[in-house]
Amino acid sequence: MAFNSRLSHLLAAVALAVMAVFAWDAGRQGLWANMVLGVLAGLGLLVFLAVTYSMRRNPDEPAVVGPEDAGNLHILLDQMPIPLVRHAAGEGPRALNRAARGLFGTDDLIVTGAEVLVPAVTGAVAGSSPVLSLFGRSYAVGVSEILSDDGAVRLATLTDVEMEMNKAEAAALRDTLHILSHEIMNSLTPVASLADIATSYLAQEKGENVEAAGEALEMLSRRAGSLTRFIEAYRSVARLPEPVLQPVDAGRLVEEIVAPFRATSGVVFEVTVAEGLPRVLLDESQISQAVINVLTNAVEATEGCEDRRVVVSVGAGAQAVVIRISDTGPGVPDALRANLFTAFATSKPKGTGTGLNLARQIALAHGGNLQLVEGGMTTFAFTLPVRG
Template identity: 50%
Template sequence: MVSEPRLRQGLALLALALSAAFVGDAVNRALWANAALGALVCLILFAYLMSGDRAAAAASPPSAPTGHSDPVHVFLDQIPLPLISLAPGGMPQAVNRAARALFETDDAIVRGREALLSALTPPNEPRLDLFGRRYALTLNEVQTEDGAFRLATLTDVQSEIYRVEAATLRDTLQVLGHEIMNSLTPISSLADIARDYLSPMSGEAADHARDALTTLSRRSASLTRFIDAYRALARLPAPQLQPVHPGRLVEDVLSFFTRNPAMADIRFDLEIETGVPWVALDEAQVGQALINIITNAVEATESNTGLRQVSLQVSHTPHDVVIRIADNGEGIAESVRAGLFMTFTTTKPHGSGTGLNLARQIALAHGGNLGLLDEPSASTVFAFTFPVTG
């Protein structure tokens, strides 16, 4: 007959396994609130099981350590969110595989320790900035016979922040475009009507009036095209995600340029780091974003009297895939760099800024980003980042 404590432990293990599966599914679907709730349940179950293990260990003779092979740790390793424990006066410990990968350790956490200790000790902040990303922090304090210790789960919300930023910009552009077009359309129509009224008239005054109305009509048409370009950003569809190898995607996009006879005088270099993982991307959208940035890089080298060079690199970190596009053109002025990704900003004499903004919108919609880097090795370096999930 199964004893009551063992039955309770078995049920808790089953609940932990189900909670781990729930968290994994929530992370894959980007349902961060559900993931945080599931992680909290996992923390409570883990605390319960740890309390039982400590009590059993106190009542049993010593045995050889089992490492991470016991059922509790096996289930915890299936949770895609990093789990951390902290005993009073001790150092934070990586509890599961996700935490060990994030902090690059087998047990005690060294990398990022100061930021983590600050977040885990009162007064606690519900968020943590670590390794260039924002994490939501869920804490649970556990009382055992050996004293209290804290359990924490980290939920990477940086991708969700990027997605919200993209959605906010789309909504803003949609409202602005609608309101401006509502006012601009009648102005353009009235200018054309007034010019028709003036057509039978002669004299210097009528000529000046016709010229003014022609200018007004032409500027209205130009502004309409400009607004239409930004309204296209607001209509960007949600990405249709499929597993894509970033290196292969960059190779395919770059072939459009290397096979173009008009670009025979440009040197294109591509470096793909070993071990770059597959990521979930909308291949068509990301391909267009890459084309926009590579085109900008090519155009930036037009004034070069010597070598024209565009270099691409595909690399990865534990959290992101990074695609760098560098050129040896004249660079971007410091006065422009700070506001480069602001709406309507452009570095071209007759540009609208939509190409760069579209590329960043696409990256943001994927939970990634597009940034301008400061690297002395090249005049201008843009970098896409796309999150590695799973």
């Protein structure tokens, strides 16, 4: 059985371009193993293209690639860590390499996720990179259109950009908070100072109106002081430094964080750590603070409950380690769910709304996320990507 080489060559050329971009990006991020993999796969594709073109008898006629050459192309495509998808009019999308088959859970025809994938592939302009949400992650779709014996065919690459988008979101929020807190503090500080000065002047005077003015100034001073403390607490998010990443055993880290809670909180802690988890590149001090914030909320949520229990698990996700923290409290109020991770959102009388927000910003800065998991116990899940 023979293959028309035109499609094979175009597939190889697209794959070569993808591998070049992948190797460059891996090198930029210091992921040397991925960069070497990209370079080797790219060299293999170059060899394939050179050999098949040299076998053409007549430049004006399409060459025929035998099953062995086609098999070699499929082997090379399987080395690509980026999912590659084929879509033609009148038929469903198909997975062209191992990464695509793993992502969509299929050997060929894509069913699960096709309702999101097909509109993105067919609607994308060649050369653009629209972003779609697929299986809880964000993918940039790169599309090329070719002509084959069967008509127009679209080839699409799906590049996972969840980490980059999360980092960008975290950086943008930190910049915004820094500017806002700076401007608010600049305006608030003289207000509090002038209120104190005016109060001291009025202390030397007497009369009903003077007394009322003094009380108003004291109230103004107290409110200004309260707001100053609030802004200072929230500045911790804006001042969050870039994480210093080192390989960390997430299971060991969680066990160490839980130990003092178990000894002092009066809450029963159940901790499970899956075996064989990969080490994760983390800033240990930052992630520790993020986990502590969520654990503190979990412990406080169980106050007044007969069954005071917090369940913590560390397991594997899709190219990630997932830390889940569940509690037996009454749950998150419906009115708070939509703004749960928003600045200043809190249901506590003396809360500042910084705990969960800071925890999520730390997770985002690591290319991961912190989310509320629906159903069952109140559960928050940290997703921390495994890189390299």
